[in-house]
Amino acid sequence: MLQTVVIIGAGPVGLLLAHYLLRRGKYRIELYEQRPDPRLVDASQDRTFPLSLQARGRKALRQIRGLEEAIAAAGVFCNGSKIYRQKGKTREISRVVPLLTIDRNRLVMILLQHLTQTDNSEQLTVKFGCQCVGVNRSAKTVTLQPEQGEAFTLTYDRLVAADGVRSPIRDYLVQDAGLQCEQTYIPDAYKSVFLTRLNPVLGLELEPDKIHGWNRDNRTRMVMVPQPGDQLNGVITFDAQDNPLSSLTTQEEVLPFFRENFPLFGQLMSTEEAEAFWHRPVGQVFTVRCDRFHEGDSILLMGDAAHAVSPAMGQGCNASLEDVLIFERLLEQYQDDWALALPTFSEQRVPDAHALRELSDYSFPRTKWLFVEFFLRSQISRFLHQWFPQWVQPFVFDLVFDHDMPYSQVLNLHQGWINKVKRSSPHLA
Ligand SMILES: Cc1cc2nc3c(=O)[nH]c(=O)nc-3n(C[C@H](O)[C@H](O)[C@H](O)COP(=O)(O)OP(=O)(O)OC[C@H]3O[C@@H](n4cnc5c(N)ncnc54)[C@H](O)[C@@H]3O)c2cc1C
Numbered sequence: 001m002l003q004t005v006v007i008i009g010a011g012p013v014g015l016l017l018a019h020y021l022l023r024r025g026k027y028r029i030e031l032y033e034q035r036p037d038p039r040l041v042d043a044s045q046d047r048t049f050p051l052s053l054q055a056r057g058r059k060a061l062r063q064i065r066g067l068e069e070a071i072a073a074a075g076v077f078c079n080g081s082k083i084y085r086q087k088g089k090t091r092e093i094s095r096v097v098p099l100l101t102i103d104r105n106r107l108v109m110i111l112l113q114h115l116t117q118t119d120n121s122e123q124l125t126v127k128f129g130c131q132c133v134g135v136n137r138s139a140k141t142v143t144l145q146p147e148q149g150e151a152f153t154l155t156y157d158r159l160v161a162a163d164g165v166r167s168p169i170r171d172y173l174v175q176d177a178g179l180q181c182e183q184t185y186i187p188d189a190y191k192s193v194f195l196t197r198l199n200p201v202l203g204l205e206l207e208p209d210k211i212h213g214w215n216r217d218n219r220t221r222m223v224m225v226p227q228p229g230d231q232l233n234g235v236i237t238f239d240a241q242d243n244p245l246s247s248l249t250t251q252e253e254v255l256p257f258f259r260e261n262f263p264l265f266g267q268l269m270s271t272e273e274a275e276a277f278w279h280r281p282v283g284q285v286f287t288v289r290c291d292r293f294h295e296g297d298s299i300l301l302m303g304d305a306a307h308a309v310s311p312a313m314g315q316g317c318n319a320s321l322e323d324v325l326i327f328e329r330l331l332e333q334y335q336d337d338w339a340l341a342l343p344t345f346s347e348q349r350v351p352d353a354h355a356l357r358e359l360s361d362y363s364f365p366r367t368k369w370l371f372v373e374f375f376l377r378s379q380i381s382r383f384l385h386q387w388f389p390q391w392v393q394p395f396v397f398d399l400v401f402d403h404d405m406p407y408s409q410v411l412n413l414h415q416g417w418i419n420k421v422k423r424s425s426p427h428l429a
Contacts, residue, residue: 002028002123006142006156008132008169009033012104013303013320014162015111019064020328022120026336030125030154032144037128038109047283048105049192050225050233052078052211054401057318058100060325070110075102076226081211084264092210093375096382097402101211101225103233104317132163135172137299158338160300165288167305173295180291186310186361187219189240190283194276195224195232195268202267206232214262218366220244222262232268240284251278285310287357293349294342302327307353309360315400319356322404323349355411362421363396363414370424377417 005021007014010033021027053061053071061068078101080094115124127144133151134143142159145151161169173179197206206212208226212234215221219242224234238244248257254274259266269277288308293301303320326349330341365371377395384392393399396414400407411418 002026003157004028004030004155005158005160006154007031007160007162008142009161009163009167009303009305010035010108010112010126010128011162011164011303012107012111012317013305013324014160015108015115016060016064016321016324017160017162017302017327018115018124018126019067019111019118020324022115022118022124023064024328024331024336025120028123028125030156031127032130032132033126033128034131035128036147038105038112040128047192047281048103048233049190049235050101050103050227051107051317052099052101052225052314053321054097054099054314054318056404057321059404060321063325063328064114067111067114070114071102071107072100074106074110074228075100076228077101077209078211078225079209081213082207084212084214086216093378095401096398098209099211099401101227103227107317132168135159135169135299137177137295140298156298158298158300160302161305162302163305165286165304165308167288167301169299170288170290170301170305173299173301177295179295182289183286184289185240185284185286187239187241188237188285188310188312189243190235190237190285190311191245191277191280192283193222193224193234193236193265193269194273195234195265196270197226197230197232197268199268204264204267206264206268212265214265216244216261220261222265224265232265236262240282243282245282248278251275254278287361289354289357291350292343292346293353294346297339297342300327300338300342300345306349307356309353309357311360312364313360313397313400315356315360319353319407352407355407358411358418359396359400359407359414362418362425363400365421366425370421 005027007018010031014031018029018031021029058068061071077098079098080092083091129147131145132142133145141153141155143151143153161167163169174181212224219239222236224232227233254277255269258269287310290306293306302323304316309316327345330344334340365374381392381395385394393413396417399410
């Protein structure tokens with residue numbers, strides 16, 4: 001007898017989990033997503049951005065045959081970053097292990113296409129344009145509202161909240177089941193930006209295998225990532241309380257703003273993009289810290305719904321995909337007994353999620369001198385680790401990116417650095 005698992009949210013986590021569970025052959029999967037089907041309508045570019053996937057995320061993808069290769073083929077490998085400055089100086093930071101970068105919507109599309117072609121796909125239902133609007137955990141039901149027509153209720157054996165940072169299922173558990181959850185807005189807000197990597201008229205061509213960054217000042221910066229087709233996708237981030245874009249009064253002011261503040265990127269922006277940028281919403285980021293990731297023997301929180309972090313370190317999706325790998329290992333260990341797997345998942349994963357929040361907030365230096373120290377420490381540790389791997393661990397970013405050591409262990413090793421960054425930026429603490 002197959003168990004019915006209802007997954008809410010067809011983002012990276014919901015889709016990867018569906019792959020893993022279908023493969024086990026013991027589940028019927030019903031996946032519901034509020035956004036429209038990306039195979040039928042062009043996905044909105046309002047809230048998409050390139051994700052960098054590293055060791056942890058890629059390890060989780062690799063467990064499903066063909067998935068990592070398909071994602072790599074649709075993304076771009078970057079072997080370092082170039083940071084530009086107003087005064088024309090450029091700093092290069094190289095990476096030993098290249099980063100796989102891919103646009104979020106494209107990642108989702110590949111996960112979905114592969115999912116619908118799996119062997120057990122007759123045990124799968126995926127419905128788009130269908131929003132979860134209610135949960136009743138004693139009756140084990142969820143209520144869904146399709147874009148058109150009446151709301152309907154269905155019964156689940158297990159319910160997975162893969163519904164992202166604003167998770168309504170998490171909110172329900174906070175109100176109804178005593179889940180302790182802290183949601184904190186971080187100072188940085190963002191807007192997506194889409195440029196081209198080339199401007200033949202001006203003879204401009206940005207390297208296709210580097211992440212390109214421009215820091216206007218401590219708080220306003222752009223990060224642009226090459227994507228297939230000579231695209232350059234990324235975001236402008238700024239202090240939500242002191243939004244430099246709020247001084248723009250018409251869409252005609254967008255191009256001059258970029259040309260003045262980010263001259264290089266301004267020259268790669270088309271007038272169509274300037275217009276689209278004007279209409280795009282500002283994304284406000286907040287973090288989520290929960291005391292557990294499950295309720296009873298039947299409700300599981302995963303990914304951003306359980307532990308959204310600041311995007312500064314580019315770990316949210318990696319950690320979320322790693323959740324899926326860790327949970328499946330527990331299902332294997334406990335022979336699919338969710339009453340055992342769920343509390344063990346919380347026990348194992350909550351300390352790592354809390355550590356990741358700390359690492360994401362405070363690994364990256366915010367002052368000039370700490371940046372120099374950060375750079376030197378990274379280089380020296382890389383060199384020494386190569387020769388004495390048993391004694392010298394890589395510095396914090398390399399350890400998080402290129403290894404799958406639990407985040408809580410990484411934090412233990414680098415607590416001194418984290419404390420230093422915290423002291424240097426008290427407004428973030
Ligand atoms: C600017 C920016 C840059 C980032 N860069 C990186 C990076 O480089 N590397 C990295 O690892 N991470 C990065 N992240 C974080 C990453 O985007 C998230 O951690 C990741 O998308 C989490 O996946 P998820 O499936 O848990 O949630 P989501 O991607 O948010 O997906 C949740 C899905 O649930 C759906 N949903 C929500 N509510 C309902 C409902 N009521 N009913 C039905 N469906 C619902 C949503 O529509 C959505 O499709 C970045 C984030 C931001 C904002």
